[in-house]
Amino acid sequence: MTGAxxxxxxxxxxxxxxxxxxAAALGRAKAALAAEFGLEGLFPLxxxxxxxxxxxxxxxxxxxRADIAMMDRCDAIVANLTPFRxxxxxxxxxxxxxxxxxxxxxxxxxxxxxxxxxxxxxPGADDPTRDAEGYAIEDFAMADNLMLAGAVFDxxxxxxxxPPSASGDDPFWDFRALRASxxxxxxxxxxxxxxx
Amino acid sequence: MTGAxxxxxxxxxxxxxxxxxxAAALGRAKAALAAEFGLEGLFPLxxxxxxxxxxxxxxxxxxxRADIAMMDRCDAIVANLTPFRxxxxxxxxxxxxxxxxxxxxxxxxxxxxxxxxxxxxxPGADDPTRDAEGYAIEDFAMADNLMLAGAVFDxxxxxxxxPPSASGDDPFWDFRALRASxxxxxxxxxxxxxxx
Numbered sequence: 197m198t199g200a201x202x203x204x205x206x207x208x209x210x211x212x213x214x215x216x217x218x219a220a221a222l223g224r225a226k227a228a229l230a231a232e233f234g235l236e237g238l239f240p241l242x243x244x245x246x247x248x249x250x251x252x253x254x255x256x257x258x259x260x261r262a263d264i265a266m267m268d269r270c271d272a273i274v275a276n277l278t279p280f281r282x283x284x285x286x287x288x289x290x291x292x293x294x295x296x297x298x299x300x301x302x303x304x305x306x307x308x309x310x311x312x313x314x315x316x317x318x319p320g321a322d323d324p325t326r327d328a329e330g331y332a333i334e335d336f337a338m339a340d341n342l343m344l345a346g347a348v349f350d351x352x353x354x355x356x357x358x359p360p361s362a363s364g365d366d367p368f369w370d371f372r373a374l375r376a377s378x379x380x381x382x383x384x385x386x387x388x389x390x391x392x
Numbered sequence: 393m394t395g396a397x398x399x400x401x402x403x404x405x406x407x408x409x410x411x412x413x414x415a416a417a418l419g420r421a422k423a424a425l426a427a428e429f430g431l432e433g434l435f436p437l438x439x440x441x442x443x444x445x446x447x448x449x450x451x452x453x454x455x456x457r458a459d460i461a462m463m464d465r466c467d468a469i470v471a472n473l474t475p476f477r478x479x480x481x482x483x484x485x486x487x488x489x490x491x492x493x494x495x496x497x498x499x500x501x502x503x504x505x506x507x508x509x510x511x512x513x514x515p516g517a518d519d520p521t522r523d524a525e526g527y528a529i530e531d532f533a534m535a536d537n538l539m540l541a542g543a544v545f546d547x548x549x550x551x552x553x554x555p556p557s558a559s560g561d562d563p564f565w566d567f568r569a570l571r572a573s574x575x576x577x578x579x580x581x582x583x584x585x586x587x588x
Contacts, residue, residue: 215527256532260542281513281523282478288537290483294490317477327477331411336452341484346456 204236205385207304207378208267208296211276212286213368214240222368229371230274233382237274238266267295271385272302274377277340277356278367279309283316285340293347302384303351304377305344308367310358313340352384400432401581403500403574404463404492407472408482410437412564425567426470429578433470434462463491467581468498470573473536473552474563475505479512481536489543498580499547500573501540504563506554509536548580 207230213222223239230237240263247255267273273296277285285307297303309316314335320328327333338345339356348356357373357380403426409418419435426433436459443451463469469492473481481503493499505512510531516524523529534541535552544552553573559566 212527215530217522217526217528219528252531252533256530256534256538257542257545259532260538260546263539264542264546277483281480281527284477284480285483286537287473287481287483287486288539290486291490291493291537291539291543294487294492295494296490297487298491298494326413330413331408331477332413332415334411334452336448336455338449338452341482341487342452342456343459343484343487346453346460347487349453350456350460 203390204234205272205382205388205390206236206238206270207381207385208270208273208292209237209239209276210273210289210292211278211368212280212289213276215280216368218369225369225371226374229374230378233378235378235382235385237378238270240266263292264295267292270296270301271388271390272296272304272381274374274381275303275305276368276374277305277307277344279307279316279340283313285344290341290344293344297347297351301351302381302388303348304354304357304381304384305348306357306373306377307339308359308363308370308373309339310361311339312337352380354380399586400430401468401578401584401586402432402434402466403577403581404466404469404488405433405435405472406469406485406488407474407564408476408485409435409472409564411476414565418564421565421567422570425570426574429574431574431578431581433574434466436462459488460491463488466492466497467584467586468492468500468577470570470577471499471501472564472570473501473503473540475503475512475536479509481540486537486540489540493543493547497547498577498584499544500550500553500577500580501544502553502569502573503535504555504559504566504569505535506557507535508533548576550576 227237245259280286317333357376359372363370423433441455476482513529553569555568
């Protein structure tokens, strides 16, 4: 503990792990890793919101509200931008990064996929700068859409962390880049004042 | 003009059209449609930021900052969540929805794809609630990830607008749902105070 606050800094552990078959175990493992860096890691596990007696839409909304409330309690976000169902980050995680960025909170992010977005989107036959459907392939040497990489840089001067090479195993159990983000979060948050 | 302000309400026309082969024409058409509803539509066209003398990373960051500044000048967001390179919305657009939501601004959204996310993600062979890679398929009768649909509902009580059936043509030129979102934005913004 430091003079900056009586509690550990809280980080919101955003990412598509909530959809993973081992979601709960991943949440516990990520929170345990955060603790190694002196951080309290909060994991938005959908199952924490009971859907009994709710319509599917009401249940989804209750989870949304619980996640928003959790973000509002956190001092920073550590967002997993590993590609999900395609070459891009999960849009729920991207939403959360924007939500925290607008609040002026530190925005850390990482991906298990090394390299730039442009390395992951195959070009079409006619034009190397466009994909097979004709959509431009962003080529700013960034890991994903420039709004995500830009937010991380403008918040803290950092980049989206990534390992030097892809792991052969499940990317969501590859904690190398997460570890780098947590170290950075701990350093940034150490001297910041914290709310209750 | 109303007593609420001397200028028209400004809406940020977010969406992956910035990557479309007809990006500039789409931006003009969307802004023209916004004007029909008494709104000033701002379109985040990347090309407005000159990259001369910048590294790719610096250029991407300059576009990010220009888009942030444009959002900060807007009274609301009208986000195109049409699936992009997969079953989900573009993560840049999702980021922008979160950014505006955190500011308490009205969040309108639409998609050219009718139906729920669960209708677009194919289940794997073993479990109808999970995709082929084992990731849970959100089934909350929402058009995409619950953070996106939840934000739109909590901001304005609305849903992600969609047409009754898919168009056979390019989805980005299908303005049916956009029209519904603009009408809703105009109604919500009519009596709100506006900044300079």
